[in-house]
Structure formats: structure tokens, C-alpha cells
Amino acid sequence: MQSYLFADKxxxxxxxxxSSSPSQADDVLSLQGKRAVIVEDEGxxxxxxTKMLRSQGIEVAGTAGNGxxxxxxxxxxxxxxxxxxxxxxxxxxxxxxxxxxxVYRVCIVMLTAFSDAEYQQRAEALGTCGYVLxxxxxxxxxxxxxxxxxxxRSNP
Amino acid sequence: xxxxxEETEIERLRAEVRHLRRLLNGREQNSEALVRTEPNIALQNxxxxxxxxxxxxxxxLFDTVLSSIVDFAxxxxxxxxxxxxxxxxxxxxxxxxxxxxxxxxFQLPYPHSLAARLHEQIQTVFRTGQMLRDETPYTGAAGxxxxxxxxxxxxxxxxxxxxxxxxxxxxxxxxxxxxxEKEALFxxxxxxxxxxxxxxxxxxxxxxxxxxxxxxxxxxxxxxxQLVGYRELLGRPVxxxxxxxxxxxxxxxxxxxxxxxxxxxGKAMPIRFRAGADAPVRxxxxxxxxxxxxxxxxxxxxxxxxxxxxxxxxxxxxxxQASEERVRLATEAAELGIWVWEPATDKVIWENDRMYAxxxxxxxxxxxxxxxxxNEIVHPDDARAFASAIAAPxxxxxxxxxxxxxxxxxxxxxxxxxxxxxxxxxxxEPLCVAGTAADITERxxxxxxxxxxxxxxxxxxxxxxxxRTFFDQGSYFAGVMTLDGTLIEVxxxxxxxxxYTREEVIGKKFWDCGWWNRSAELxxxxxxxxxxxxxxxxxxxxxxxxxxDGTRRFLDLILAPVKDEAGRVLFIAPTGTDITERNExxxxxxxxxxxxxxxxxxxxxxxxxTHHRVKNNLQVISAMIEMQVLEHQGEGTVPxxxxxxxxxxxxxxxxxxxxxTASIKENEDAQRVSxxxxxxxxxxxxxQTAWKQxxxxxxxxxxxxxxxxxxxxxxxxxxxxxxxxHGNQQADVFFTVEGESATLAVYDDGAxxxxxxxxxxxxxxxxxxxxxxxxxxxxxxxQYGNQTQGGGQVIVTFPLPTSEE
Numbered sequence: 001m002q003s004y005l006f007a008d009k010x011x012x013x014x015x016x017x018x019s020s021s022p023s024q025a026d027d028v029l030s031l032q033g034k035r036a037v038i039v040e041d042e043g044x045x046x047x048x049x050t051k052m053l054r055s056q057g058i059e060v061a062g063t064a065g066n067g068x069x070x071x072x073x074x075x076x077x078x079x080x081x082x083x084x085x086x087x088x089x090x091x092x093x094x095x096x097x098x099x100x101x102x103v104y105r106v107c108i109v110m111l112t113a114f115s116d117a118e119y120q121q122r123a124e125a126l127g128t129c130g131y132v133l134x135x136x137x138x139x140x141x142x143x144x145x146x147x148x149x150x151x152x153r154s155n156p
Numbered sequence: 157x158x159x160x161x162e163e164t165e166i167e168r169l170r171a172e173v174r175h176l177r178r179l180l181n182g183r184e185q186n187s188e189a190l191v192r193t194e195p196n197i198a199l200q201n202x203x204x205x206x207x208x209x210x211x212x213x214x215x216x217l218f219d220t221v222l223s224s225i226v227d228f229a230x231x232x233x234x235x236x237x238x239x240x241x242x243x244x245x246x247x248x249x250x251x252x253x254x255x256x257x258x259x260x261x262f263q264l265p266y267p268h269s270l271a272a273r274l275h276e277q278i279q280t281v282f283r284t285g286q287m288l289r290d291e292t293p294y295t296g297a298a299g300x301x302x303x304x305x306x307x308x309x310x311x312x313x314x315x316x317x318x319x320x321x322x323x324x325x326x327x328x329x330x331x332x333x334x335x336x337e338k339e340a341l342f343x344x345x346x347x348x349x350x351x352x353x354x355x356x357x358x359x360x361x362x363x364x365x366x367x368x369x370x371x372x373x374x375x376x377x378x379x380x381x382q383l384v385g386y387r388e389l390l391g392r393p394v395x396x397x398x399x400x401x402x403x404x405x406x407x408x409x410x411x412x413x414x415x416x417x418x419x420x421x422g423k424a425m426p427i428r429f430r431a432g433a434d435a436p437v438r439x440x441x442x443x444x445x446x447x448x449x450x451x452x453x454x455x456x457x458x459x460x461x462x463x464x465x466x467x468x469x470x471x472x473x474x475x476x477q478a479s480e481e482r483v484r485l486a487t488e489a490a491e492l493g494i495w496v497w498e499p500a501t502d503k504v505i506w507e508n509d510r511m512y513a514x515x516x517x518x519x520x521x522x523x524x525x526x527x528x529x530x531n532e533i534v535h536p537d538d539a540r541a542f543a544s545a546i547a548a549p550x551x552x553x554x555x556x557x558x559x560x561x562x563x564x565x566x567x568x569x570x571x572x573x574x575x576x577x578x579x580x581x582x583x584x585e586p587l588c589v590a591g592t593a594a595d596i597t598e599r600x601x602x603x604x605x606x607x608x609x610x611x612x613x614x615x616x617x618x619x620x621x622x623x624r625t626f627f628d629q630g631s632y633f634a635g636v637m638t639l640d641g642t643l644i645e646v647x648x649x650x651x652x653x654x655x656y657t658r659e660e661v662i663g664k665k666f667w668d669c670g671w672w673n674r675s676a677e678l679x680x681x682x683x684x685x686x687x688x689x690x691x692x693x694x695x696x697x698x699x700x701x702x703x704x705d706g707t708r709r710f711l712d713l714i715l716a717p718v719k720d721e722a723g724r725v726l727f728i729a730p731t732g733t734d735i736t737e738r739n740e741x742x743x744x745x746x747x748x749x750x751x752x753x754x755x756x757x758x759x760x761x762x763x764x765x766t767h768h769r770v771k772n773n774l775q776v777i778s779a780m781i782e783m784q785v786l787e788h789q790g791e792g793t794v795p796x797x798x799x800x801x802x803x804x805x806x807x808x809x810x811x812x813x814x815x816x817t818a819s820i821k822e823n824e825d826a827q828r829v830s831x832x833x834x835x836x837x838x839x840x841x842x843x844q845t846a847w848k849q850x851x852x853x854x855x856x857x858x859x860x861x862x863x864x865x866x867x868x869x870x871x872x873x874x875x876x877x878x879x880x881x882h883g884n885q886q887a888d889v890f891f892t893v894e895g896e897s898a899t900l901a902v903y904d905d906g907a908x909x910x911x912x913x914x915x916x917x918x919x920x921x922x923x924x925x926x927x928x929x930x931x932x933x934x935x936x937x938x939q940y941g942n943q944t945q946g947g948g949q950v951i952v953t954f955p956l957p958t959s960e961e
Contacts, residue, residue: 041932042775042779042863042932043867043925043929043932043933044775044776044779044780044925045775045779046932047783047924048779048782048783051782051786052786055786065935089961113771134771134774134778
């Protein structure tokens, strides 16, 4: 059974994030050069994530504003990572993740403002690899992203 | 007793004595004359001597003769002195003749009164010359009293003068005694005769005497006459006097007695005769004796009839027997034992077997004395009461009454009741106490059960009163019906509340009552429920029912079986509570609960939405800050204008949030925000940031989603900021709606965009942000260009939200 690692929800110290996040990520697993698809219906967040991933050497292979687009983009681009918002128009992130995972095993990290355990459990049950709560900063996102990807790689 | 020959001899001797006396007297007189005649004295003396001798010899002869007789013989002189006493009298006196001679009666052992009488009688004889006969009792020297008859006879001289009195006395004691006995017998006979006469006349028996072979009535006592109705009897033959008795055998019996001389005794023989001339023939019962009267020669001269009329007694005996039989039957029926107790000896007699049965004893056992009863039988706690009860009749004459517990021979404990009364002797002495005994165990049990029943009844009455109060004053409908569903009781509330009268429901089948009979389905349900309750099961339904005026209301109905201790169903108790108001209240409550639940759901949803919105706004702010951090990561600082723009973006978010929240207050489902409301708040705020420039605007009203509104506001904020940055005096904003799309146009009066301007290449976070918002959030397009008269222009076009968004 695929392991499912979810980040400790305790916020990391801001200073530590600003100063050491890149080196810690390197210590765990470098995501540099990995290809990622960002699925987010908020333009600002989508832009933020794009900038954050690129700043970490991660190629943004595509973006999508809803779940339906996400399924198309992911299955077309076949990225290493998918950052998937849950609440989106047309098709939500959980359904999109389910459809994607049904045909393509990829490390999907769920992004949401919802802290409900129900969503988290559903996401875990679908086979996603991580669950990151908004608001997102590079200090909080990247360690979890790397941990999730490491776990995915360890138990593909 | 002397014989007649002896009497004859005595009389002959007496005559001879008298003769001798007379001779003696003559001789003595002659002798005295001779003495007085001197001349012939000698001769005469000789003669006298010869005569004296002869006389003395004769005197001795007389004396011998007189002394040989048992009678007394004696002589007196004129002074009443004894001159001669024969031996018989001397023996009585126990004296010799010499001692007695010359003495008067006064000098002899005679009572003075007797001596005086005798002396006087002697003098009377001297005086009268008449013989005197008399009698007297006399007690001799030996102390023996006898009766004596005496005769004083004058002794005359030749001159006819009385010269002496000769007496003779005969002991007549036996005769007197015989006479006295005869007189006593006669007197007794007379008394007896009178008594017999009285008895005869007053006898409680009927008595008659019939004579001769024809049995002719000679006499009959009053009772006999009364018995036969005072018919004429005396002198009449019995067959003539009693023709109605012919054929009953009595005449034949009389004939037989007369013929044989044998008495006949009849016992309680029935006889039918008339008690009067006109009286009807009636049967009576008599005890009688036909006693033959037998004469000295042995012949039967008549018959003595003696009898007693037993009719009343027989009747009484029959009545008594009947009474005793009734008493016996009654006591047997009443199971009463009969006893007699002698207090003086504590002897007890049990008169019937019931007494033994009461104690569980055999008739061969001895009756229990009161002592045994106290010591062995009666319950110790009741012994004192028993002792008091049996003492009462003797001490006070009060009836005996006792009831108490006792132990039978088999050991069982039972109750007994004694009743008794004192019987006394004729002189009032206590004789015995007689009475009854009864085993009253069952009665006591019944009494106890009765008392218990009374207690139960009181409890039941109290319970019933409580029940009635509860029943009538309760706040629920209640009734009672029989197992076939007939309603026999119903409480007041049930009638008052439903508007029916008792007559309209009592006696009817429950399901036929007006509460149910307006609906066939309802009626069938009630009938089925009643049958279910009659089978012992509780039936409960919430159902509607009808008031007398036809109003339909609701009821919580229970049909409960009323069972006895054995679990048998006795009645069915229908109870019910009108739940119309309760149902209405519950309906309202359910509605309210639904509303609350809806509100809660909406609130939850709203909270989630708010939470999501807040988180999204925070995410937006965070993203903008993060992007500034990333953009200026190598510079070490972020320009102030970026913070001003960030502040404007935060205000923009706040405005949209406020408006959306306000809309939600009016409409919880509101997800749309008025563009005019948002932009007319946002644009004056942007005007405030422009120190010398003015911002003109024109805004069409349209409802956009909050996401579109936020994106539009951020885009507008970014574009106006650029316009003011790059313009001179004026910036204009136009938001127009046309068809299914909206257009935001921002104009400035600056130099305009350079030739070949490519926003992607501008490497401006602000334009990147606008591009991302228009593309992603507004799903629109953006055109950068210049106005023909100069100045830049940015036109954003995006589709209006569909109705489903």
C-alpha cells in the first residue's frame, strides 16, 4: 500500500523558513528539474506557486484553473508533481485527482484552505501524497512537497 | 284382756262380796248392841266370841277372797278413813293393811286434788246413800300410771242409815287405753275419711264406682263428671251413659273385671267419647284402673274406676317429643353440641355425639370436665375468659357465653362457642348449667374474612374514591368497558371535552360511539384494538377522533386490559389524552427544529464559506507578499510603493468581503456582489491615493461572483494604480456590461504603452498579476493599447457569470 505522508500542521518558525529552506530540501531530495503542474483557480495563488516552484528550479509544465482542465493538462504533460487545489469550479480537486490517479501514478499534493479532516481522509483514500493548508509560503510548501515526493518515490 | 268367763266369775264374786259385806255390817251392829246390853253379856260374850271368831274367820275368809282378786276392795268410815283394804290395793300402795287402815286419802300417796275429790265423793255417798261410780288415773308407788274405775257404795244399817262406804276399784288401764286407741283410730278414721272425701272430690284423677254386672254408676267425682261433660251418670248403666264408647272395648274390660275379680290397668289408652251432649266425639288418652270391689265373701260387687286424663299430657308429650325432635334436628343441623355441667362436682354430661365431634373425640371417650378444658384444651390466652364465663351463671345468674380457641385431639386449632343457662332446684339452689357448644371456626374465619372484606372494602372504597377523583378529575379521557366492548363508564372530562352525553355513549359498543363512527376505517381500528385488549394486550395508537360537533382532533389512545390476580381480563380500560395541541406544538417544533437545522446548516456552510473566503483572502495577501518577497529576494528590501499597492489590494479584499457579508445577511445564499457597490467604494479610495490626479469612472451595475469581484477589483486597483503612475492628470474607468460579457476599460492621459509592448516581457509583477487574474479568475482577455488622442488604455473583457455559478 502506498504510504501517505502529511505534513505536520504545526507552522515552522518564519526565520528558519527564510534562512534554511533550500538547503534542507536539498538534504532530503532535490526537486530541481522536476516538472510540475499547478491546478489552482485563484490567479494570484497560481502565480505565487509558479514563482515559488520556479525559484526552486522546478519546471512549471502547465497550469489549470479547474479540475477538468487539470485532468487534461496532467495527462497531457505527465509531470512529476501535481499541486492540486480542492475547491474549484467545474470539477473539484479530489475528483480530478481520482481521475488522474486512475490512469497515471503521479505525486499529487493537495492544496486547500479547508482543514476538515473529512477532506484530508478523502484525499488520503484517493492515493494523493500530501495535504498542504493555505496560506502557502515557500517555507511551508517546499519541505512538504519534497517529503511527499520522496514518499511517492519510495512507494510508487 | 280377760275372757268373758273370767268376767262372769268376777261379777259373781262381787255379788258375793256385797252380800258378805251386808252380813258383816249386820253383825257388827248386833255385836255393839250386845255389848251395850249388860245382862246377857256373858252369854252374849260367848256368843259374841263365837260370833267374833266366826266373823273374824269370815273376815279372814273375806279378806282372803277379796285379796285373791285383782280389783281393789276397801271400805271407809264416815270420816273417810280406810277401814279395810284388800291386798291388791295394798300392793299398789306397797303398804300393809295395818299401815293403811284408819288413813284417809289425804294421808295416802294421792295427789291432793284427787284425794279431795275422792273424799268428797265418799261424803256424798254417806250423805245421799247413792252409789257413785267414777274413774281416775292414778300413779302408784311403783311409778306406774293406770286408769281406774271405782264404785263407792253405801253400806246401810238395818235402819237404812249409811254406816260405811264400800268401794271397789278396777284397773281399767287397758280398757281406757283401748278406748283411747279406738277413739284415736276413729278420729283418724274420720280425718282419713274426710281427707279421702276431699281427695275423692278434689282428686286430680277421675274416680267413679260402678256396681253390679250392669256397671251402674254409684258415684263419680267432679273430675269424672267434668271429663264426661257432666252427663247424667248416677244410677245409670255404663253402656247407657256412654253409648259412643260401644265398640272400643271398654265395656268388655269392665265385664271381664267384674267377672274375674282381676284388676285391669290401662296405660295411655285412647278413648273416643263426647265431652258434652252436643260435643263432637273426640279422642282422649287416659291412664286408668278398673279395680274390682270384692266383698267379704269374695264376691265382686262393683268396680272402682280410677284414672287420669293424659290427653293434655300426651299432647304435651307429643309436642315435647316433637319439640325435642325439632331441637335435635335443629341442633344437628346447627351442629350444636349439647352439654350439662354440674358446677359443684364439675361433672359433665354430653347429650349428643356432636360434642365428641367438636373435640375430635370418640363417643367412647369421657366428656371433658371444665378443669380439663382449662388445663388441656383451651388456648392459654382464652383460659381466663373461659373461667369467667363458666362462673357467671352460678355467681350472677347471667347466661354463660364463651368463645375462644381450643386444640382438638388431632392438634388442630379451632374456635368454640359455649352458651348455657343455670338450672336451679325448687328452692333456688344451683343445680346445673346446660347449654350448647358449637365449632365456630368457620364462622370466625368467615367473620375474619368479613372483617378483611370490610377492610378491603374500605380500602377499595378509598381506592375507589381516589380512583373516582382521579377518574373524574384527571386530565385525560378514561372509561371502562366490558370485554365485548360495551362502554359502561366514562369520565366527566371525556364527555365535557367531546360534547357527548352519557346516554349517547354508555351501553354502546366503544367503536360505535361518536368519537369513532364517522370514519369506517377509524371504527374498524378501534374495534380491532378493543379485541386486542380483550385478549390481554395493550393497544396503543395515536389517532384522530371526532367531537360531537364534528371537529376532528387527535388522541393518544390506550386500550389496556384490566386483569385480576390470576391474570384474567376483567375489563378494558380505554384512556386517552387529547394531543391535538401537542401534535400542533410538535409540528411547530419540528418546523422550528427544521428551520434551526437549516439555519445551522446554513450557518455552518456560511462559516465554511467565510472561513474559506478569509483563508482565500489571507492566501491572496500571503501570495502577494510572497511574490514581492520572491521578486525582491536578491535586493534585500521591498519598495514602499509595493506596500502601498499591497495595502490597496487588502482594502479591496476588505471591501468585497464587507459587501459580500452584507449581502449574505440579506440572503444567506448570496454569492454575488454588486459591481457598482464594489467599484463605487474602491474608486474613491483610489482617488485618495492620487494626490493631484483625478479618477473618473462610470460603472454599470451587474452582479458578479465574489471571486470575479475580487479579481475585477484587484485588476482595477492594479490598472488604476498604473494609470495614475503613468498618467498626468486624469484617469478614467469605465465598466460596462453588454450582453453576456462585461468590459473594464481604464484610460490614462500619459505617454501610452510603447510600441510593441508585450506584457509577458514586461517582467512586471503587477501586470503578471493582472494577466493571471483576468485569465484564471475572470476567464477573460486583456488588451493593452493606446488611445488615438494619446494616453494608454487597458481593456479587460470577461464573460458574466452563468446562473449556475
